[in-house]
Amino acid sequence: MSNHSKNRIIKIVNGKEDVKTITVDGVFLHSKYNPISEANTYVKSNENIYINEEKAVVYGIGCGYHIKALLENTDLNCKILIFDFDKEVFNISKLNGFLDEIISNPRVQIFIGYNYENLHSLTKALSNCKDILIWKPSLKVLQEEYNDIKGIIKDFQISKLAISKYSSLMEENYQENMKVPCRKIDGFIQENTLEKKPIILVAAGPSLELVVEELKQLYGKIRIFAVGRALKFLMENGIKPDMICIIDPIDKIYFEQLKGFETLDVPLCFLSTANNLAVKNYKGPKYIFFNEEKMGTIKIDTGKSVATAVLDIAIKIGANPIIFVGQDLAYFNNKTHSGEAENHQNNIKYKTILGINGEMLSTTEGMLSFKRWIERKIQQNPDTTFINCSKGAKIIGAPAKDFADITHMLI
Structure with a gap:
């Protein structure tokens, strides 16, 4: 299946063991070999961000494999705030049933689409969290007119470096x-x-x-x-x-x-x-x-x-x-x-x-x-x-x- 919109080619492709993923203009949102293993490795390598935290902030939902892994590895009282400005990719992922389990989870709050309210919510979430989990492929395929999100995340990372340098x-x-x-x-x-x-x-x-x-x-x-x-x-x-x-x-x-x-x-x-x-x-x-x-x-x-x-x-x-x-x-x-x-x-x-x-x-x-x-x-x-x-x-x-x-x- 493929979708042509706004000059982007979005496809659902089969990986190994018939696990599906999405490509946007040839960019894989998850591993074409083993997206579930990739998601587990990603989440465990970033556990310092969410361990013992009341909230975990994520940018990029993709097909949701990394979100499912995050839900499995966080405390039951940890809320997951997911931001993604790419409404087109989200809708395709949702339509194909990738996100049913995530959307229905009461611990999850999802902010989809580019608007002032979501920009403000992201800025507020970043001001009250230790760090953010960034699913880089989702950021990579984001169209140029949504570069605000890249600026917000980059600003957060710059400030985090300064805090890390002078924390003591x-x-x-x-x-x-x-x-x-x-x-x-x-x-x-x-x-x-x-x-x-x-x-x-x-x-x-x-x-x-x-x-x-x-x-x-x-x-x-x-x-x-x-x-x-x-x-x-x-x-x-x-x-x-x-x-x-x-x-x-x-x-x-x-x-x-x-x-x-x-x-x-x-x-x-x-x-x-x-x-x-x-x-x-x-x-x-x-x-x-x-x-x-x-x-x-x-x-x-x-x-x-x-x-x-x-x-x-x-x-x-x-x-x-x-x-x-x-x-x-x-x-x-x-x-x-x-x-x-x-x-x-x-x-x-x-x-x-x-x-x-x-x-x-x-x-x-x-x-x-x-x-x-x-x-x-x-x-x-x-x-x-x-x-x-x-x-x-x-x-x-x-x-x-x-x-x-x-x-x-x-x-």
Whole structure:
């Protein structure tokens, strides 16, 4: 049996011992020799992802052999969340009876098809799980217009690598930070409500240097939230932000960003695993936040970047419009951050991305990950206006405008 749709050729083929599988344009979704053995091996080799977990998140359903193996190897109280944007393949698999046992299982929740709700559900599931089981053939045959899913998974994997690298340091920071007298982020949000009032979010991209005069004009008239890395530059130019945010676990956050500014009376909002030296030494108001559901407090979606954490806080206080400054997400004038010498490095694998002026700019996978996260956040908040006054990459959903042109509108 074959199905021709959207220029794809989808076939049901017989493997060894009459065990069927599906091919999409010649790509096998399961082994053509022994798909059941392949599924068992795959599940057992990834047991660190689901052992003792309440939920297991999977991308790709295919013919379901790996899902059946997962159900056999997980605890009876473990829920299986399955995502697959390929509705066409799912329908063929379902029609041929591959998935009956899975669909009828009360432990299984299935999200099929490409839509905002499923994208949001996947993002939420990833934010609350240790890892994801990816059935790579399902991802491989996905059509180009559904590349969002590949971006979401890639972003998750990038953040997972960072967490893995600093996991012990983050745990140490968490234990120390929980001893520091501070308030929860809920208090900051309640006291700084900006319902339908503008805010400027200052990241530390190189184009920040180009708008310092406009920032001086707006200083004291409009709220300014800044990432820790931008603090020194702002203070040197007589601009004291209304909030500083840090999330990174390493000591240089203190020595390169907050040292010398410990007595500022500016609220410091910090992730629970942020560098404990910075948190301990800062004497101003302090507010702790978590990037997971914890202790009944408001969760802040960090996107694994301090600039994205600041964005989520701005959204939660009701600011509108939200204006990005220094959020370049690419190399601008051969730099990634303000105040640096040229820092384009030869040992990094670069990507290219469309800039706000139509030019192609160099960027990295990490910066692309932050860009995708910001764009998803914008999509999730259609009633908020976002304006990109940076000079780097285009941000979908945030029209690019010259900061000087909108300054008079903000006063």
